[in-house]
Amino acid sequence: MSIETTLRSFILENFLFTDDQDALANDDSFLERGIVDSTGIMEVITFVEERYGFTVENDEMVPENLDSVESLVGFVQSKQAG
């Protein structure tokens, strides 16, 4: 499964509780749409860390890295490349 498909499914099933692909666009902001709350962000980070085997550093926990499927995919790819 591609990183994008994996992350999309994770967000759809665990935060929107649906498998309807139309429910989420890749550039939808998790914050603005109220998809992820303050404790939910920890679930996202835990998932990414467990799935891809790297650690998200404190200074990487910013919306630019974590606030949409698009930004998450970019973040995971850059971590894997680095």
Added chain:
Amino acid sequence: MCGIAGILNQGPGLPPSKSELRAMAAQLRHRGPEADGFWLDSRIGLAHTRLSIIDLEGGAQPIHNERKTVQVVLNGEIFNYVELRSELESRGHRFYTRTDTEVIVHLYEEVGEAFVEQLNGQFAIGLWDTETDRLVLARDRVGVVPLFFAEKEGRLLFASEVKALLPLLGSPRLDPVALDQIMTFWSPVSPRTAFQGVQELSPGEVLVGENGGRRRLKYWDWTFPASPDEVLSGSEGELAENLRALLLDATRIRLRADVPVAAYLSGGIDSSSLVSLIQQVDTSELRTFSIAFDTEGLDETAYQRLMIEHSEIENSGLICSQQDVAQGFPETIRHTEVPILRTAPTPLKLLSKSVRDHGYKVVLTGEGADEVLGGYDLFKEAKVRRFWARQPDSAWRPLLLQRLYPYLDLSSVRAQGYVRTFFGIGLDHPESVFFAHLPRWETTAKTKEFFSEDLRAELAGSALDAMAEAVPQAATQWHPFHRAQYVEAKSLLGGYLLNSQGDRMLMANSVEGRVPFLDHRVVEFSSRLDPRLKMKVLREKHLLKVAMRGFLPPEILDRPKQPYRAPDIQAFFAAGHANARYVDELLSEEVLKKYGYFDPKKVGLLKRKAESAGASSARDNQAFVGILSTQLWHYLFIDSYPTEFGNAPEHTGNHVD
């Protein structure tokens, strides 16, 4: 405490019958297991189930006046009955019992329905005046004791719990608007209940039924200074001393009973203060009861032990496991009679059972101190957000929030976006009456994402509208801190804490809870305090801490506040499976579809997330407990109606046997 119920025939309907009253009383047995009392004529029927606490021998109800023209049933206690009685006796009234209840009939003779203003207590009252054919229902000021009513075929029905109305009302329906409100405020907005067509008598209200009609009047409400000259003056030390004196008197009159009185001990400042206050007015040995959790982060045993040693009290600790929470939850909903978003009531039901098993039937509790004296994080959070709203672009002002929520870890997470989104709600309207509550309500309202299409279609308008109507116009003149206190009293305190987590869990095991912090004199005093004395900078319940310094161990006085919580989602799952069969059954696609409130697919995914131990957010926890309790409510009150509440009693005439 006790249970009361009654039927007023206001139209051409049939006269109340003894068998109907018996059917109502049978549903209230847990509130009053020791005796039943009835009173009946062609217009009115009164029922009482008794838990004997004062005048054990002579207190059978209904209680009447000298000429037997006034009959009264009481659930609760009139704590100032000693003082009221001596006044009434000096005016020539003769008493035939030693009860607190009897002062009501004589006060009524003196001043009519205004009698309620002279009572200091927690009560639900049903009073019948045979000379004027007038029924007076009254409920205490803050809502410690419940009272419900409904109308059917020209008859007014009332009872301490809704389940006593059900045999006469027929199979109920869940009010969708109530569910919408629960999924916003944690409880319906008074007077609405989960049952369509059933209302509660709101705290501080009297309902009079006479001449074929009804009128409701409010005799008391929380109110706050509209101008600085209404704020209490005096030094901090003087005001702290006044507060302690009031609390001592509130405690003293709540120790009045002909049975031994115990107390709840959580290890927090409220219950610890209460233990100290009790010991300051009564030197006899005190017995306390406490809860311990085997769930990390929820247990307060260390502080309880500190207080037990400090005060030399005998304590019974109850260990509550996650399994206990899951197993006890259905019975909890049977008692709350309303869907709830937290499991926290269940351990308190186990605790009241322990109290009863140890031979006690009255406990004092620290409930209400947070609302009256300013203890909640929400009050602090609002203070920071208000400070922030003065400079909305400030980068560092919101960082103060980290002092409240250390897990946000804002110093290292340069995540302004998150903070802004979670706590910035309403920042552009800092004068809104709901400013303090909007972030909490928005989080809670996320649970509505699970509503089915059918349920959504029934809902129109915002849940906030009903709450807006509940807030008086005068609130715009109050200090923002006081507005938050008012909204808190009208939402969480009255709807959830005193009811679902209070009275219902105590009375499930026939135990009466008494709450000195909610003595109306304490509430009225505290309401007139400068908000800065309640929340000094970000130090909560400041004046209480000043008042209690020297009486409590410093470790208790200065400990960070820990809200009482029980394990929520995690209580229901172990090793990837639901640990109680009803969870799988009630959350199955088939049952979800049949009941119709929630989207089966979404709930299925939430359940899967919970099974894999991945659900941890506040939103997931509230949604899961809310959905499960709604399903339980439907099962208990609709599916089970024929066996539990059916076989409606016949109108079998009018004789009393």
